[in-house]
Amino acid sequence: MEPKKTVRVGRLGMGELLKRYLGPYKTRAAIGVAAKSVEVVFDLFTPLVVARMIDVGVAGHDVGAVVRYGAILMALALVGYGFTLICQKLASAVSQGMGTDIRQALFTKVNELSAAELDQLGTASLVTRITSDVNQLQVAVALAIRQGIRWPFLALGSMIAAMLIDARLGLVFVVCTPAIGAVFWAVMSRSVPLFRQIQGNLDALTRVTSENLSGARVIRAFGREDSEEARFTIFARQQTEGSIMVGLLSAFLNPSTFLILNLGVVAILWSGALRVDAGGLTQGEVVAFVNYMTQTLLAIVYVANLVVTFTRGAASGQRIMDVLRVIPQVQDAPEGTPSITLEKSSSIPPLTLNQVSFAYPESSQDALHNVSLTLNQGMRLGVIGGTGSGKSTLASLLVRLYDPHEGTIQLLGHDLREYPLDQLRSLVSIVPQKASLVTGTIRSNLQWRDAQASDDELWEALERAQAAGFVREKPLGLDGLVEAGGKNFSGGQRQRLTIARALVGHPALLVLDDSASALDMATDAKLRSALAEMSDVTTVTISQRITSIMNCDLILVLYHGKLAGLGTHDELLRTCELYREIASSQLMREEVAA
Ligand SMILES: Nc1ncnc2c1ncn2[C@@H]1O[C@H](COP(=O)(O)OP(=O)(O)OP(=O)(O)O)[C@@H](O)[C@H]1O
Ligand SMILES: [Mg+2]
Structure with missing residues (x-):
């Protein structure tokens, strides 16, 4: 079961997409179409x-x-009119219902995807797919129900009526219809690629805008407004040009089809007049024929406009399918797999890494290469290394955000992949490098790992995370509000809240990724000793600060994703050049500071 480096996709075609999401609404769609036919x-x-x-x-x-x-x-x-109303109502119900279902499916899918696929698809693109692309598809479906039958029906009906009046005049149709078809083909074959490009550009615009908004303070602090604006302008201009191009192409449609239409009328009047003179046709018949011919060709123009909307819908449908058919790299155990019963034996090491390698999608270099270690019962692991050395990558592998490409990771004697994801998530808890909280209350944020956790439990976690103090000072305590991203807390407060969140539900393995970086030395020390009291929790502490990890029982030194040293502080000082360098530079600096 070797995971590949690129996103894997399953098979899912447009037909399948419509069958799956339009299927539940087919009766209502059919009634809508039938109601429209009555009107026609x-x-x-x-x-x-x-x-x-x-x-x-x-x-x-x-x-x-x-x-x-x-x-x-x-x-x-x-x-x-009554039938039209019925049709409109059903068309709305069907397209909105289908859109909601697809959005739901996309949302669920996004939550199933592992970090590798999310990296590749990109947040902005996922946002436009869930919003704008679903919208395009809805418009197409609603139009199909409302107009899909009307214009082809009218075109065909009028054509037959005209032929019934006079088959020889009908020859004009034989010339005009393909001519109009050719014009459409010429326009469509140029517009369709543009539709895809326009939606893709929308991704880029969303990305730049959301980056700009979320980074507004930094951008201002660095005076980067101009360059950000330039970036936005490039995509906005591309978007404008694309849309104008599509506009120009479709603007070309009407005059040219009307030209053909009117030439057809001239031809009919010309040859019709001769036939009337010869007594083969009445004047009334010629007028009727012209009317039917106009009706037919107009209907064909409408049909073509439908085709434009459908093509747009199809381009969006394609982009929706590109997400829905992704097979997540990190696969859960099959549905219904029972949780693994864990033995309580001190001879089973809580954590073992066996020649673990991993590379990010589309990266030629391993972010982690051939790392092995065994952490015995009651031991704490410290991880240190320069920026970009693979520390967070290791943390991601431990919580199965990604799977290693080679080697295995064992938790309490079992490969991570053997655990049902639910069990794994409750056993392993991570405090990510970037502290993230979501809108809600302090309580709702702390209950992520265990929705049933009692207030006592939450306070215990807060105490341990050195966060109880500032939460207690809040007038609402645990019910204190958390704004989007936790922006109403300081960096250090956010970090401590995310540590408390990780402690709730008592994990077996706790991974702290540079989680004390915003804490002062004294708070950091208190935090470490409070965490050390939990003898049955295996902790992995990642830090750039040597003081945070030097008391760990085992220290892993990473350098460019490779193991550069493994041992205790004293051992490493003797054997590992890199560790010695880090130690001497940092410890000295702190001594100077003291
Ligand atoms: N999502 C990602 N996609 C592609 N490459 C990534 C991704 N995350 C990290 N990398 C790359 O993998 C390497 C290791 O990154 P990692 O985040 O593990 O470093 P780190 O040791 O945690 O650094 P820091 O101390 O700055 O947090 C880096 O070269 C980085 O560029
Ligand atoms: Mg990191």
Whole structure:
């Protein structure tokens, strides 16, 4: 089961997509289309009734007949209107329902994806897919129900009617229809790639905007507004150019199709006039023919516009499918796999890494290369190394955000991949390098790992994380509000809250990724001794600060993803050149500071 470096995809076509998400609505969609067909039939009947009204009523000076036919017309209009309403309502219900389901599916999928796929798809692109692309698809489906039947039906109906009047004049159709088709083909074949490009550009715009908004303070502090604006302008201009190009192409459509249409009318009048002179046709028939011909060709123009919307919808559908069919690299154990019963034996090492290697997607170099270690019962692991040396990568592997490409990681005697993800997530707890909190209360943020955790438990975790003090000072205590990203807390407070969150639910393995970087030395020391009291929790402490890890029972020194040293502080001082360098530079500096 070797995971590949690039995103793996399953098979999912447009037909399958529609079947899956339109399927539940097919009855309503069918009724909508049927209601529309009734309206179209009424539309086709109306001219006949008008004709009767004129022939029988007006020509025969029969007021009663005029009123009768007028009433029929009124009834046709009312009933037609009723059916239109039904169709509109169903079209909205179906397209909105389908859109909501697809959004839900995309959201669920995004939550299943492992970090590798999220890296590759990109946040901004996922946002536009869930919003704008689903929207395009909804528009296409609603239009299909409302107009998909009307125009082809009218085109066909009028064409047949015209042919019935005179088949020889019908030759004009044989010339005009393909000519209009050719114009459309020319325009469409250029527009379709543009639609995809426009949606892709929207991704870039979303990305730049959201980066800009979330980094607004930094950008201002560094005076980078101009360059950010330049970046935005480039994508905005591309977007404008793409949209104008599409606009130009479709603007070309109407004049050219009308030109063809009118040339057709001229041809009919020309040859029709000759035939009328020869007595083969009546004037009325020529006029009727022209009307039908205009109706047909107009309907064809509408059909073509439908095609444009459908193509746009298809381009968006494609982008939706590109997400839905991704097979997450980190696979959960099959549904229903029971949790592993863990033996309580001191001979089983809590954590073992066996020749672990990992590379990020599309990176030629391993971010972690051939790392092995065994952590025995009751031991604490410290990890140190320069920036970019692979420390956070190791943390991600321990919580299975990614799977190693080679080698294995064992927790309490079992490969991480054997655990159902739920069990693994409750056994292993991480405090990520970037402290992140979500909108809610302090309580709701702390209960992430265990929604049932009692207040006592939360306070115990806060105490241990050295966070109880400032939470207690809040007027609302645990019910104190947390704003988006936890921005109403200081960096150090956020870090301590995320540590407390990781402690709730009593993990077996606790991974702290540079989690005390914003704490002062004294608080950091108190935190470390409070964590050390939990004898049954195996901790992995990652830090750039030697004081944070020098008392660990085992220290891993990483250098460019490779193991540069493994041992205790004293051992490493003797054997590991790199560790000695880090120690001498940092310890000296602190002594100077003291
Ligand atoms: N999501 C990612 N996609 C691609 N490459 C990544 C990703 N995350 C990290 N890397 C690369 O992997 C290498 C190791 O990164 P890692 O985050 O593990 O370093 P680190 O030791 O935690 O550094 P720091 O001390 O700065 O946190 C770096 O070269 C980095 O550029
Ligand atoms: Mg890191």
